[in-house]
Amino acid sequence: MPAVAGLACVAALFAIGLVAVAIGRSRAGTTVVYGASLLVSAIVLLFALTHLILASPPASVTLPLGLPWIGAHFRIDALAAFFLIIVNLGGAIASIYALGYGAHEASPLRVLPFYPAFLGAMNLVVLADDAFVFLLSWEFMSLVSWGMVVAHHRVAANVRAGYIYLVMASFGTLCLFLAFGVLAGTGGQYSFAAMRAGQLTPALALIAGTLTLIGAGSKAGIVPLHVWLPLAHPAAPGHVSALLSGVMTKVGVYGFIRVVFDLIGEPTPYAGLIVAAIGGITAALGVLYALMQHDLKRLLAYHTVENIGIIFIGLGLALAFRANGIEWAAALALAAALFHVFNHSVFKSLLFFGAGSVLMATGERDMEHLGGLIHRMPHTAFAFLIGCMAISALPPLNGFVSEWLTFQAILVSPQLPQWGLKLVIPAVGALLALSAALAAACFVKAFGVTFLGRARSNAAQAAHEVDQFQRVAMFVLVTLCILAGIFPGFVIDALAPVTRALVGGTMPQQAFLPWLSVVPIVASRSSYNGLLILLFLVGSATLTAAIIHRFATRATRRSPIWDCGFPLASPVAQYTSSSFAMPIRRVFGASVFRVREQLDMPPPGAMRAGHFQVRVFDPAWFAIYGPIARSVRSTGIFLNRIQFLTIRSYLTLVFGALVVLLLVVAAWR
Amino acid sequence: MALILELAGQALQMAIVVVIAPLLVGISRKVKARLLRRIGPPVLQPYFDIWKLMHKEMVLAHNASWIYRVAPYVVFAVTWVAAALVPTYCTNLLFSWSADLIVIVALMGTARFALALAGMDVGTAFGGIGASREMLIASLAEPAMLLIVFTIALVAGTTQLSTIAELFTHSPVGLRVSLGLGLLALVCVAIAENARIPIDNPATHLELTMVHEAMVLEYSGRHLAMIEAAAALKLVLYFSLIICLFFPFGIATFDRSLGALLIGVMAYLVKMVVLAVLLPIGETSVAKMRVFRYPIFLGSAFAAAALAVFLLFVSRGF
Known part of the structure; x- marks a missing residue:
């Protein structure tokens, strides 16, 4: 072109x-x-x-x-x-x-x-x-x-x-x-x-x-x-x-790749370590914050942070491998990162479309007011489900392939000569595994609270399916999620020119391997075949269903919810987004978040309602932006005095500045 | 002809895992009952249970969606495929290379995802509590699992299960402290993933601490049969993983003669029965944990696996 x-x-x-x-x-x-x-x-x-x-x-x-x-x-x-x-x-x-x-x-x-x-x-x-x-x-x-x-x-x-x-x-x-x-x-x-x-x-x-x-x-x-x-x-x-x-x-990721891989030239191995470690921390923190959200779109946005972390893990590994001249491993790591760039752009768009459709159908972004939408928006629900499964890195969809490739690159890291890298990269791998598992929790919550269960508000009760353009857009992306998941070899092959240009190596060609497998290094080391896995799953599920329907009784009765004999009619009694996240909030809360829980329990006999409020704060605001904002403010107030000086003071100031600058120039020479 | 034999070998593996799964559960229950001085149900009771459930009328909540009806089949199929891809009696079966260790772990994630969604589908408090805790346990177990994979990959240089089993059978890997720590971590992860004591109690309903049983509380009839079978298969999967990674001796590798295959099948069955006996002994000797002590249990699994990785680095010399 x-x-x-x-x-x-x-x-x-x-x-x-x-x-x-x-x-x-x-x-x-x-x-x-x-x-x-x-x-x-x-x-x-x-x-x-x-x-x-x-x-x-x-x-x-x-x-x-x-x-x-x-x-x-x-x-x-x-x-x-x-x-x-x-x-x-x-x-x-x-x-x-x-x-x-x-x-x-x-x-x-x-x-x-x-x-x-x-x-x-x-x-x-x-x-x-x-x-x-x-x-x-x-x-x-x-x-x-x-x-x-x-x-x-x-x-x-x-x-x-x-x-x-x-x-x-x-x-x-x-x-x-x-x-x-x-x-x-x-x-x-x-x-x-x-x-x-x-x-x-x-x-x-x-x-x-x-x-x-x-x-x-x-x-x-x-x-x-x-x-x-x-x-x-x-x-x-x-x-x-x-x-x-x-x-x-992703354009941000492009800027990073363009400058660091293309323009700067030869990296030091420890640059890769820093990038990969930042990526690991970003992935784990991003998904933990995402889990705490109950605004559907904000949850998705926080989850983008996690995926950017995964991409940066791959990029950091690629830098480290390239600095040590292990081109094939650098190509693997870079291909994993770029594959994840593609995957994330597909499924995150899909999920935001789903969230937009939910917003349009109900006027709500808050999951605590949604629920049961799968009955009223079946197509959106299906598309959103596929997006959730893909982003949670579940085989046989596409998100899994890129995370699997990243894991394969991490497993090569013992070949790096630097001890710092050898010891830190397994920890990054553990962070990646943690964030993958938490991502699954996050999207069980997002899908379960929004689309499953019973409607928590009248708006959710009255929702209707969205128009055909929105559904077409979502289903195109659903198709891409599935295709990239079962034919990942073609995507990897298409990435070969990019990796060759940036790290000087490519992954082995995938498209002509038997059964369309993916073999990142050699077949005796690791391989994955999404197509076969999908066929196996479909085959065994069909077989099971056929056997069950042949031998088991088909008698089915519809009844009210059982819930161990004590069902509560009010949909408020369902598990909400906050209650779903509570165990994770409690396990990680002490170290990662600022959680404020306010409990107002009226004494026995009092007739007012009790209140419980949980607020979760992103510690970045406290640790970094709060102090910066405060210091900018105090500096501003201090500098404000300069506005009201006498003419003599201004002249002194100008003269002093001139002297200082001259001294700087003199020292520089 | 060769292809047909290969396919038959793979089919045999699929059949073995699904056939022996309820038996292992039966053995565990029997041993546990004997340890508690009860007589216990017959060893074959799980088969009867599944058969009985298949012929019971199924009760479905009014607001159950298609997810609720599909999930049992998905969970069963995914667990079955994952269990059939772990080498049991013979390495390098026809499709063994379509998934390595990481893929098998991730497949269990797919099953868990489906089950957790099914738990949330009807909109009850119990379903939500189970789904939420199941995902918590998974997120604590996953990092430990990855480090176990890392340990194995460091020793064997691969994540392909067949290659690992061949290597550990034939080459003198020897006794390694790292592998021992890895085994310890894997056992902890397996206990947590299979909802066993001290993490969860498979024999209880109506207890606020239950996890797996809370998710499947609304299920009945043929759906419950599928879920029970899937739970048994998951136990087989983790037993097979432990055997394949740490005790692969007896498995048929390069020698594909009928005798070697027979020895492979027998060795596999014996080892499975041994594990099925060991599991209840472990279960009866500890008490169930509170939910918020899970991080300690799984954190120690993580620490053991991390120690295994670092020991390997250190033992190879600076």
Whole structure:
């Protein structure tokens, strides 16, 4: 795919955004904007797919835009093609969903112009080949997505979420800006090609890598930079939440991979250790916070943090293996991470669509007011169930394959020569296993409380199935979850050009193995066959059902709930989201959360109702952001005094500043 | 012809695990009863129970959804497939490479997921309590399990169960402290996963501490038969795992003659019976734990497995 074609599509998306300003008010405007976005995304998706599968050589183009005499560089290589697929697959399917969902938007002009511009900006980030274009489109992406986060600005929480998002996004861009500054060096080479060619000293490489980890990681949502994410992602409309969580976090991952794997060059092994350890902590903490939520969309957003952690575990392992020259293992770890990028973009979009449909059908995001939706929204429930199973890493669906590959990469770690890595990476593996099991708990809770049981409110009682566009979008993703789970070999093969370009090795070719197995290293070491497992499961379940129906009685009676003889008619007596999470809250509460439980028990004889309130706080706010906010405030108050000085004091201040700067220059020379 | 024989071998394994599963439960119950000075039900009672349940009328709550009706079959099928993929009497059966140790552990996760959802389907407090605690136990057991896998993979260089069994049968691995710690951890995990004392009591209903029985409280008739059978199969699965990983001797490996296969089957059955006798002895000698002491129990399994990994690193020299 020539890069010009990609740019033309980006321009088309921006143009759609401008058109949307004009026609956004009309009923047809929604259909036109989302339909056109769907078309353009699908074109870029096709281009990028062919580019990746044919393993085309990188194509680049320079446009006479941007900074004078420098121009704007764009390039599409295997990595960019892969992430273009992620962006435009998510974009295309979100557009299908929005054809139905967006029609119910109360104020379409607050979403419609931003939506195609957001898609275009994400594409532009991936296509960028110099620091200026990259940062510009990165910041533009943040800004237009902010516009959609505060689309429903009459809710105070959304405005607050938007504010925190803006602060965190600016901070992240600042870090990336500094990172590119270090990479550009004193020569000021802005293009990625020059940065790739340049050699950094280890210290500078470490600084650039750390700044990128912070900058791109804040967009992706690594702990403790994740705080904006569970606030901002749920605030946006359903299809935009899916894009923010499923796709934009992946653009953050792209930024990290592009700079650390491609531009910086040779890493030190301990850089991999740091990234993998941060990934492990992010995964475990993200899922623990997710478990504590009872707002369905916020639960999903927190869960994105977990998946970003899993991706970063893979990336850290890839760095460590590459630094030690074990290319095949680096390729395995990187392929696992990229496979998880794909998987997460698929099932997280699916789950956010499901949550959006639930919100549309009931007007509720709080799981404590839902329940029993499987009877009233059977299609949404089925799609959401598949998404839950995929994200919980259950075989034979796709989430399992990438986590299994990550485990396989972790099991290679004893071959690393560094002792620190040898000892820490098994612990990271244990964190990954913990987060996989907790993810299953989290999604048993999410599905069980929302869709199973009895309705906890009238809104849930009166819910109805959503329209066909939303269902089509969800079922396309369901199909992808299943296909990627039973034919993972094709995805792994498609990733080969990316791993070859970034770590110099590939995984063994999978597509022509007998029975379509996946063999990450050699067959005597480990192998997995999702297709056969699925066939076995279907076969044995059918056989069992046939035997049961042949030999057992078919007598069935419908009756009220038994519940050991004491059923309570009120649906309030069911297990709620908070009660489901209580054992885990209690086990991990002391170390990981701040839990405040308030119990107001009236004395015997008093006629008032008792109250029990649990509040779970994200400790990142206390440990990091609280002190920062306080120090900014106190510094601000202190500096406020400078505003009211006499002219003599101002002159002294200017003179003092001049002297200090001269001293600095003198010391520097 | 060779393919047909291979398929027959795999089918035999599928048949063995499902046929002996209720028997093992029967043996455990009998031994436990004898230890408690009761006569106990006949060894074959679990078969009769399943047959009886299959012919009882099934009572279904009004608001039960399709998940509730499908879950017993899913749980049974997944457990059966997982149990049939662990080498029992012979290594390298036709489909043994379609799942390694991690996949088998994850398959048990699929079964657990289905059962927990079924527990929440009708909307009772008991179902929710069981599902919630089951997921807690799983999340505590999973890290320990991964470190056990890590220990085995460090010693054997693979996670393929057949390869591990072959290696441990033929090459002089010797007695290793790490493997002993790994066995200890696996036994703890197996006890927790199979809802046995001290984590859960399989013989109780109507007790606030129950976990597995609380999830399946609403089930009756043929569905309950499926769930009982699946629970028995899960016990077989973990017994087979312990045997395959730590006591694989007697298993038919490269020699596929009829004699070797017979020896393999006999050795497997004898070892299973030994474990089925040991389990109730362990169960009667400890008391049931409070729910919030589970982290200590499973944490010690995790510590044992972690120690096994680090011992292996250290014993290989700095």
